[in-house]
Amino acid sequence: MKNSYANHAKPPMSNSDHNAVHLIPVYKTKLKSSRLVEKTVTVWSEGDIKTLKGSYLCTDWEVFQEESIDHTVTVTTDYINFCVEGVIPTKKVKVYPNNKTYIKGDIKRVIKDKKTTFQNKDRGELTFANELNVFLQV
Template sequence: MDIQQTKPEAAIVITGDFNGASLHDALPTYVQYVNFNTRGRSCLDLLYSNIKDAYKTISLPPIGRSDHTMIHCLPTYIRKLERQKSMIKTIRQWTEDAEEQLGGCFACTDWNIFEDTTTNINDYTNVITDYIKFCEETIIPTKEIKIYPNNRPWVTNDLIHAVRKRRRLWMFGHHEECKEAQKEVNIIIAQC
């Protein structure tokens, strides 16, 4: 099961005419969904999946002269994007103006005050660190972003904009420019 090891979140479905064989011992984590007779008084056609509660199966009449009933699988699986809620995360926007203001704040600071008020190196380090955090929190603006469960950490805004640019160029028939945009996308992906 190379697929299962390389892509553990992938949906894997195994189906067929098993003629009385069972995969329960070989694949104990897989779920078998067919719970009705598919040929006469036997359940020969099975459907295994690595996702619990992924399907609801219904028996339908056979096609043509077949002696096996048809199995209609209705998906009940909920995508990861819909199963998990998105998170709101607060990030700091490090702009050049904010960095200059923070640098100005540090330039105006009398650092000797911290040395005079502390007695040992640990207290001195803690006080300096707390002051730097205070300055950062008051000067650097924050922004709330929404993180979805299917987001990949390497997909940045630059990559999204480059892909959208390439798509727009293709839609408007600028195929030569689209090739250049694809090169740009590839460079950004490599950097990510």
């Protein structure tokens, strides 16, 4: 492939009559070329959803009725966002450029457990982890 490697000439090794060439790939991996991104994610739980529903049930929605439909939509949307921000907790998550979007926390936990059982050389647990791995199709 043309222009895929940068070459650097090196001196010959010991008494050899051939020159050594050091090939360095030009391509930079995603991990090195992109930066880490921090996102703020809302964490939804059953208790928080019930609290949010309760706050909506206590709201007097007639107050938001205005003459202009655009103003009514803006005010209602802002109120809903205000309630969500006040009730639903958020957390910061680091997103690395080489992360796969379909790998979630439970799958990461299974992979980590499999690595630790492999390091501990526990044959029974490793067999169970492999079966679970096939089940989750990781």
